[in-house]
Amino acid sequence: MSTDLLTASGLDAGYGGVQALWGAGLSVRAKETVVLMGPNGAGKTTLIKTIMGLVQSWKGEISFEGRNIVHDRTDKRVRAGIAYMSEIGCFPGLSVEDNLRIGGQFLPAAEFKRHIDDLYDRFPTLAQKRRALGGSLSGGQRKILGVAKALAGKPRLLVMDEPSAGLSPLFVREVIHVLGQFRDSGLALLIAEQNIRFLDLADRVYTLEGGRIGFEGTVQALHADAALERAYFGLKKT
Numbered sequence: 001m002s003t004d005l006l007t008a009s010g011l012d013a014g015y016g017g018v019q020a021l022w023g024a025g026l027s028v029r030a031k032e033t034v035v036l037m038g039p040n041g042a043g044k045t046t047l048i049k050t051i052m053g054l055v056q057s058w059k060g061e062i063s064f065e066g067r068n069i070v071h072d073r074t075d076k077r078v079r080a081g082i083a084y085m086s087e088i089g090c091f092p093g094l095s096v097e098d099n100l101r102i103g104g105q106f107l108p109a110a111e112f113k114r115h116i117d118d119l120y121d122r123f124p125t126l127a128q129k130r131r132a133l134g135g136s137l138s139g140g141q142r143k144i145l146g147v148a149k150a151l152a153g154k155p156r157l158l159v160m161d162e163p164s165a166g167l168s169p170l171f172v173r174e175v176i177h178v179l180g181q182f183r184d185s186g187l188a189l190l191i192a193e194q195n196i197r198f199l200d201l202a203d204r205v206y207t208l209e210g211g212r213i214g215f216e217g218t219v220q221a222l223h224a225d226a227a228l229e230r231a232y233f234g235l236k237k238t
């Protein structure tokens, strides 16, 4: 039996008459961290949004825990156990606590109350700022709030679109550290990124170019491919 949590295959999608994905697909197994790499405009955001139902697929299949979700609305996908963190991460006009409430809105009230205390224990900076607006936090704290908001619903899979966007290297390290802790506790992660530091978290990598999946494999295999190594790590190695 397959241990895939999420399987997407043969996805075509786009905007109006503009096609952005061409037969794209990927899978994420239970407790696995998958990083989706690709240059600007490759279609990473489109693929992530298609998986979440925020962009409608024109063709293809998406299943989660063996159930076809391709026709489900986004809220149903979230209830099924897939959390989504956009590049922005949180709602800047809402307080820290209200952001977490939105993230946990599908949990029973008593369970959410217990869980929010756990989250505050895990993220003490957020506990200190629970009444502050999301928009008043620093860029790094906003990302941490985004992660906490996504985790507030107790997902089995956390899907993230470029968590490093707008962050200084120090905060990138902090976000990777926090994600690593949740990965180690069994959460599956799907991360669309250009920042190669996130490969430190990855069990497997996909590359997306021109809306098509190119490479699929381990980080070691990515290094072993000379062209991909140049494309993704070249600048670092000079």
Ligand SMILES: Nc1ncnc2c1ncn2[C@@H]1O[C@H](COP(=O)(O)OP(=O)(O)OP(=O)(O)O)[C@@H](O)[C@H]1O
Pocket (backbone or CB within 6 Å): 015, 018, 019, 020, 038, 039, 040, 041, 042, 043, 044, 045, 046, 047
């Ligand atoms: N709302 C839109 N309307 C029309 N075309 C769009 C829209 N959003 C994205 N596209 C196009 O779809 C393609 C894929 O864009 P997408 O944002 O998914 O790429 P990306 O890999 O996430 O890029 P980046 O790393 O720059 O965010 C691009 O050609 C882009 O111009």
